Amino acid sequence: MRRFAITFLEEGIEMPATFFEIPQDGEYVMIELVRAVPSDWSWVEGSLRALPGMAESGLAVPDVALVLSRYQKATYQSHRVPGKNSELDFSEMEKIFGRLMAPEIISFDGMNSESGQQIAVSWIERGYRGELIFFSGYLDNSKYDNPERCYLALGPWKGCPADGAEAGSQPPRIKLQWEPHYHGRAERLEPIISVCRSLGLREYQPVSGS
Numbered sequence: 001m002r003r004f005a006i007t008f009l010e011e012g013i014e015m016p017a018t019f020f021e022i023p024q025d026g027e028y029v030m031i032e033l034v035r036a037v038p039s040d041w042s043w044v045e046g047s048l049r050a051l052p053g054m055a056e057s058g059l060a061v062p063d064v065a066l067v068l069s070r071y072q073k074a075t076y077q078s079h080r081v082p083g084k085n086s087e088l089d090f091s092e093m094e095k096i097f098g099r100l101m102a103p104e105i106i107s108f109d110g111m112n113s114e115s116g117q118q119i120a121v122s123w124i125e126r127g128y129r130g131e132l133i134f135f136s137g138y139l140d141n142s143k144y145d146n147p148e149r150c151y152l153a154l155g156p157w158k159g160c161p162a163d164g165a166e167a168g169s170q171p172p173r174i175k176l177q178w179e180p181h182y183h184g185r186a187e188r189l190e191p192i193i194s195v196c197r198s199l200g201l202r203e204y205q206p207v208s209g210s
């Protein structure tokens with residue numbers, strides 16, 4: 001198996017990573033990749049957003065986010081409701097937007113990985129796209145000292161200069177990363193890699209875009 005590395009500049013640690021490209025119109029592929037994350041992984045962060053045009057056509061409520069967290073109950077947030085710039089619970093949002101509402105953004109804030117997978121799949125099926133990061137766990141109560149990570153970019157995206165080889169325009173992709181410094185092992189990523197290969201995804205090395 002070919003493995004590529006990126007550099008973690010903050011600590012000077014080179015972290016190995018494997019990359020596979022995701023087809024832009026590959027909804028089935030995206031769903032299978034989300035489902036491929038092992039059920040014993042810890043949590044997920046990131047967000048999914050309604051595709052352009054969904055809000056204009058009434059399929060999603062603009063500027064409203066459904067926030068899913070392991071730390072508190074699910075809440076809606078809005079910056080378009082006068083006097084309501086903080087969290088709103090479901091009953092408040094129901095009065096404002098009606099009963100059948102789909103928020104523009106689904107935000108995952110440290111949500112349990114297995115539950116997050118199920119919810120993410122349901123919104124991907126509805127046409128939402130975005131970025132999700134699954135974490136296998138953490139060490140010594142430090143949230144981001146993670147042995148393994150799975151990054152999913154479910155659409156074209158643009159990296160910043162700090163992203164190194166992934167700076168500039170980039171394709172949808174899955175990046176699988178393990179951190180030896182935190183006792184990460186490539187073997188724990190094999191179930192996801194096997195799914196990538198069974199789906200015929202192209203393994204590649206990222207190159208800085210424009």
